[in-house]
Amino acid sequence: GQQLNQSPQSMFIQEGEDVSMNCTSSSIFNTWLWYKQDPGEGPVLLIALYKAGELTSNGRLTAQFGITRKDSFLNISASIPSDVGIYFCAGQNTGNQFYFGTGTSLTVIP
Amino acid sequence: DVKVTQSSRYLVKRTGEKVFLECVQDMDHENMFWYRQDPGLGLRLIYFSYDVKMKEKGDIPEGYSVSREKKERFSLILESASTNQTSMYLCASMRGLWDEKLFFGSGTQLSVL
Numbered sequence: 001g002q003q004l005n006q007s008p009q010s011m012f013i014q015e016g017e018d019v020s021m022n023c024t025s026s027s028i029f030n031t032w033l034w035y036k037q038d039p040g041e042g043p044v045l046l047i048a049l050y051k052a053g054e055l056t057s058n059g060r061l062t063a064q065f066g067i068t069r070k071d072s073f074l075n076i077s078a079s080i081p082s083d084v085g086i087y088f089c090a091g092q093n094t095g096n097q098f099y100f101g102t103g104t105s106l107t108v109i110p
Numbered sequence: 111d112v113k114v115t116q117s118s119r120y121l122v123k124r125t126g127e128k129v130f131l132e133c134v135q136d137m138d139h140e141n142m143f144w145y146r147q148d149p150g151l152g153l154r155l156i157y158f159s160y161d162v163k164m165k166e167k168g169d170i171p172e173g174y175s176v177s178r179e180k181k182e183r184f185s186l187i188l189e190s191a192s193t194n195q196t197s198m199y200l201c202a203s204m205r206g207l208w209d210e211k212l213f214f215g216s217g218t219q220l221s222v223l
Contacts, residue, residue, distance in 0.1 A: 003151075003152060004152075006152075009150075009195075031210045033210060033212075040119075040216070040217075041216050041217070042114070042200050042202075042214030042215050042216050042217050043181075043200070043212075043214050044214070045211055045212065045213075048210055048211070052117075054148065067194070088152065092210050096153070098212065100152040100153040101152055102150055102151060102152040103152055
C-alpha cells in the first residue's frame with residue numbers, strides 16, 4: 001500500500017514556538033486529514049480538508065490542502081506542553097482507502 | 111461521543127499461540143478497521159469490514175484473519191502468533207463509506223515472545 005512522506009520525523013521545540021510539518025504524496029487525494037496521537041492513546045482527528053487550496057483552522061492549528069492535491073501542511077502556533085504527541089497526515093480518495101504518513105513526533109520543552 | 115473500545119491495552123503471548131483482539135464500537139457504524147502501527151512505518155491496514163460478515167483484505171493481511179458476527183464487534187485473530195507480529199494494533203470505525211472520519215480505539219500493544 002501507498003505511504004505518504006511526512007516530515008520532519010521528529011521535532012523538539014520550546015514552549016511558545018510555532019511548529020510546521022508537511023506531508024507529500026505521489027498521488028492526488030480528494031481529502032486530506034490530520035490526526036494527533038497522545039501517548040498511550042489512539043489517533044484523534046484534528047482537521048479534515050476537502051478542496052485543493054483550502055485553508056482550515058482549529059484553534060491554534062491551521063492546515064492547508066495543497067493546490068496540486070498531492071500535499072498538505074499543518075501549522076501549530078504558540079505551542080504548549082499538551083501539544084506533545086505524534087501527528088499523522090492521511091489522504092483519502094474513496095471510502096475505506098486511507099493512506100497514512102509515517103508520523104511527526106513532537107516534543108515541547110517547557 | 112463515539113467510543114471504540116479495545117478489550118486489552120497490553121498483551122503478552124508466546125510464539126504459536128492463537129490470539130484474539132477484540133474491538134467494540136457503540137455508534138452503529140457500518141465500517142470497522144484493523145490497523146497495525148510500527149515506528150517509522152505509520153499505520154498499515156490489515157483488514158476492514160463494511161458490513162456484518164463482510165470483510166476485505168488490507169495491505170498486510172498475511173498471518174491474520176477477522177470476524178464480524180455483529181455490527182458493533184470486529185475481532186482480529188492471529189492464528190499462530192509470531193515474533194514479527196509484535197506491534198501496536200489499532201481498531202477504528204467509520205459511519206459509512208461516504209464519510210472520512212475514522213474513530214480509533216486506544217490500541218492494544220501486543221508482544222509475542
